[in-house]
Amino acid sequence: MKPISLKALVGAGALALALGQPAMAQNTIKIGSVLSVTGPASFLGEPEEKTLKMYVDKVNAEGGVNGKKLELIVYDDGGDANKARTFATRLVEDDKVVAMVGGSITGTSMAMIPVFEEAKIPFISLGGAIEIVEPVRKFVYKTPHTDRMACLKIFEDMRARKITKIGIISSTDGFGKSMREQCLKAAKEGGVEFIADETHGPGDADMTPQLTRIKNTPGIQALIHTGFGRHGAVVTRNVRQVGLTIPFYQNHGVASKSYIELSGEAANGVRLPAAALLVAEKLPDNDPQKPVVLAYKQHYEKTTGQPVSTFGGHAYDGFFILVEAMKRAKSTDPVKINEEIEKTKGFIGTGGIVNMSPTDHLGLDLSAFKMLEIKNGDWKLVQAGS
Amino acid sequence: MRSFSSSRLATLLILAAAIAALPLIFPSGYYFRVAALVWISALAAIGLNVLMGQAGQVSLGHAGFFGIGAYAVAIGPTHLGIPPWASLLLGAVLAGGLAYLVGRPVLRLRGHYLAIATLGLGVLVSIVLTNESRWTGGPDGMPVPRLILFGWRVSGAETWYWVTGGALLVGTWIALNLTDTPTGRALRALHDSEVAARVAGVDVARYKLAAFVIAAVYASLAGSLLALMNGFITPDQAGFLHSVEFVTMVVVGGLGSVAGAIVGAVVLVTLPQLLTAFQDYQHLMLGLLIMLFMIFLREGIVPSLRALWRLRAAGAAA
Structure with missing residues (x-):
């Protein structure tokens, strides 16, 4: 009599498992x-x-x-x-x-x-x-x-603020690049014109040269940044460092509390389109999304x-x-x-x-996007036209 | 010499038998797909083994050539109107040509220069594939048109199992035969000792270059097959991590052994599928297993087991 080898045991176990599964799957x-x-x-x-x-x-x-x-x-x-x-x-x-x-x-x-x-x-x-x-x-x-919706939401807010000539700085990662393309394509429909177009690498630690060029573009009224993660905060700080005072829009890819923390003071006044989830408590009570979020x-x-x-x-x-x-x-x-x-x-x-x-x-x-503004380290809902 | 060639014939026969017999025990199409992935990776690993195991050079950018082959069958038919099969050949020529251009100056040097140069080359290829989004679809990748041969639309996991299995068999046969040619002998000579090989009259640089070009062509063909099978391709396939995966396949399976390259591919492709049961610890287990292989089967799986087998046979005879 040979003792049962480990191999046979494992094999039998596997077989039992395989046979046992379909019976369970019925319900x-x-x-x-x-x-x-x-x-x-x-x-x-x-x-x-x-x-x-x-x-x-x-x-x-x-x-x-x-x-x-x-x-x-x-x-x-x-x-x-x-x-x-x-x-x-x-x-x-x-x-x-x-x-x-x-x-x-x-x-x-x-x-x-x-x-x-x-x-x-x-x-x-x-x-x-x-x-x-x-x-x-x-x-x-x-x-x-979609990216396109984020662009259109930003343009909608710009129209309310009577802004037409704008610039964009985008990250070269997949998300940043794709949103840049969608924004440029949607510009006509959104009633805006891009007069500055700069990019930065996803790992860059300083974007002041690009931002200085944007600052020196005559007639520029607002700036959009596309790209997600840490460099969203770097751009935000750099915008204030080069003394850009025009309205600055971020995108839904940076919509997290850590973005506000990393940007510090510089985040004040930054606007971005985001889902209602971020401002769950601040939604008006008659908003149908409020209980869900x-x-x-x-x-x-x-x-x-x-x-x-x-x-x-x-x-x-x-x-x-x-x-x-x-x-x-x-x-x-x-x-x-x-x-x-x-x-x-x-x-x-x-x-x-x-x-x-x-x-x-x-x-x-x-309407799925809410326009938010950052005020003193927190999100604030922007009322249309303000 | 006779035992050599008979063991080689055995490798080929075992492989053919495995490819023919496996479908009998496959319960669903998913297994055909995983097996086809194994055959494709094995093809690239066999090519890399010619360079690493026989010529003793390391390529850390092999996924770059894989990517060239993959994107050739994507870009050729989509943007240039070249039929997929011609794009596949074009990709192989392109990869081989690039290997020749890069290898020619670099392989005249001794040491790790090729490893560094190929590392750079692989990174370059993946940057180009990521950034030229008009041609390649950028980081999100691009769809690959279906392969149509003589009016036959090649699709479905089972069909691709046979196509890739056939390709692997041919690739293995060529690689095994190479070992016995003057080129193969020259390669082995320079693997053992470059100085001795040079003294014996082997043009070291030329043979290294040949091995590099062969490896690049194998990788490109494997890349084309993967792209055609998936119908979609992203730049990850040309990335550095994928290069490391290929090197690991060759090393885990056993340097210098064609069968080892195949076994290495089997291990690295199927393990992540088997380890899904461990969920969060999947990567931990994968790393641990590879470490254990390298500690206990230092020569690689196939050469170590072969040595063990011989030892046992000798023991039984005594």
Whole structure:
């Protein structure tokens, strides 16, 4: 008699696991997600993952959807589009999910689109760029605002302040570059004209030369910065250092408390478009978004112990658009769920009020953005025309 | 000599048998995709192994050549109207040409100059791919048109499994044969001792250059295959981390062994997929496993196991 080898034991264990799984899967609805939880985009993926897990637990505790519990399967792509694509295939063919909420950035989302389109499974992306939903693909949606909307919101505010000749300084990273292009394209529609156009590298520690050139541009009335992260604060400080006194607009990519802290005094008077989530407490009581964003903010901060970010909010919106569509569809058939997602009307999320249609798979309009001004280290809602 | 060539034939036969038999145990298309990724990475690793294992030079910018191949099949059909298969060949020529231009002056020097030069080259390629967004789509990448051969639209994980498997088989066969040619012998000679090789009349610089160009062409072809299979490509594929991944494949699998390069690719592509069960500790586990491999199988997986096997066989005979 030979003793059972370790190898055989492990093999038997694996087999048992493999056989045990399908039996359990019968009573759950599988939702997939591929997020950039680690890597350069982890500041997006991490709050997104936490949000999804948090609310899957909450929905399950309240009895699930259509009497079935939800099962969330999350894979981390580390920001790598190739890995994202592999995990997407795995979700579809191996895990057999009925829908997908995820794709933290544009690159990974674009790489995964063909997988879900071919499998006819709804895919709600959390990536920023407009190319995810334009042209409209039958099974692909997204929840975050687009760069173009941020530009138009800024232009709207400029029109109210009678500003027409403006300058832009943009970071050369993906986000900064893409928003610069969208702003330049939307200039005509927004009724403004760009007369200065400067760039800076994502790692630069000093932008005063570019800003001095902008300051010396005759007739300039306002300045926009595009790009996210630490250098948003560097630009803000430099703007004050070179003595620029024209209105200065930041973008939604810097919309965090740490931006205000890093910029210090220099942040006073800076305006930026952002989701209502940032000013949850300050929204007027008749704002329909107020209860939603307040509830999300409190739940997130209580569960994770960290300050809320708009990025986790995108995941919240995607998840509940899906949950409500599943409730309406009364089915776990991906195609039927997809039909209901497309019919989403008046959904109140953290990013705005969503009205999907066969020609619009984003469903947000400019009212989704609030114009904020920084005053004494905090956000303040700007009333139109002030 | 005969044992050499028979072991080489064995490598090829085992590989062919593995490619043919694996689909029998694959439960879903996802496995075909992971296997196809393994074959593609293995192709690039085999090429790099010619340079590292045989010629004894390190390339830290190999993903640059991979990226050139990948973007060739993306940019060629999209912007220039060149059919995908021709773009694939064009990419290989471009990568080989670039390797020749860079390698020619650098490989005349001894030491780590090639490593530094390739490091710079890889970074340059990835910067160009990121910044020339009109051509490459910038950091968000660009879609790649489907490969159409004689009216046959090549798509689906299973199809690509066979296409990449076939490519790997051909690539392996060429690399194995190379070992037995005068070039292969010259390469091994200069790996063991550059001075001795030079004294024996080997044109050291020329053979190093040949190895570098071969490695670049392999990487470019692998890059093209990946881009065509995915239908989408981002500049990460040409990034420094991907270069390091290729070097790790060759080292973990076993320097100088063609089978080792393939095994290295198997380990580095499949481990992250297996380790998803560990969630937050996934990267920790990956690093730990690679460290353990390097501590206990110092020569690399394949050469270490082969030595162990021989030791056992000798023990049994005695």
